[in-house]
């Protein structure tokens with residue numbers, strides 16, 4: 380069966396990816412900082428392996444890659460992320476506010492993608508997805524503030540664009556995905572979409588991914604998000 384690794388798989392969008400792939404019979408590696416709740420683990424199919432992963436800890440990324448050495452991965456979904464927290468005026472933003480957001484949302488996905496490159500090369504589908512956001516779009520996002528968050532996701536998109544060029548020769552399909560506004564803890568459960576609806580859409584983009592789609596920002600609705 381095909382295999383997928385998902386980060387931040389213990390709740391929200393990541394948990395829903397784990398549920399849907401597991402129900403579809405995939406081998407699922409649920410990589411999270413917080414263990415899956417027993418009730419959620421029971422809902423998943425049998426072929427789910429939990430592994431520890433903390434995006435703020437280089438050593439945990441290296442340990443995860445080490446455990447997976449030699450194992451093919453068809454799809455990798457780097458989903459773990461954090462918001463900006465309470466809105467801050469530009470003059471109130473400090474390095475202490477900025478750093479964890481950029482580390483978690485921007486540096487960590489690139490770092491883990493690099494560590495898992497050998498696994499993706501061994502996989503058949505070679506899809507490297509990450510959960511980005513409309514907040515990354517220069518032309519489409521009109522909401523004020525959220526400085527660190529939108530910078531982190533815009534940089535994430537730019538890195539996936541770079542990877543789509545750098546890793547084109549071995550067939551890697553790099554997909555930054557826009558989930559829509561989803562009812563999860565990040566949005567205080569006040570979204571336009573349920574995790575089930577959003578993930579169903581993003582899975583359909585991943586399932587139909589072709590090399591021509593690599594390096595573009597794809598919405599859960601199957602449409603390209605303008606930069």
Ligand SMILES: NC(=O)c1ccc[n+]([C@@H]2O[C@H](COP(=O)([O-])OP(=O)(O)OC[C@H]3O[C@@H](n4cnc5c(N)ncnc54)[C@H](OP(=O)(O)O)[C@@H]3O)[C@@H](O)[C@H]2O)c1
Pocket residue numbers: 386387388389390391392393411412413432433434435458459460461462483510511512513558559560561562563564565566570
């Ligand atoms: N919800 C939306 O409307 C929306 C819109 C656009 C983009 N997104 C993106 O979608 C992704 C998932 O968000 P969500 O809506 O599902 O929010 P969520 O329910 O708050 O889930 C966030 C996930 O990221 C994990 N995470 C945070 N920091 C981590 C770290 N240092 N190491 C490992 N895991 C970490 C959390 O794990 P813990 O439980 O251990 O904290 C949790 O599993 C994020 O990248 C977010 O930016 C969401």
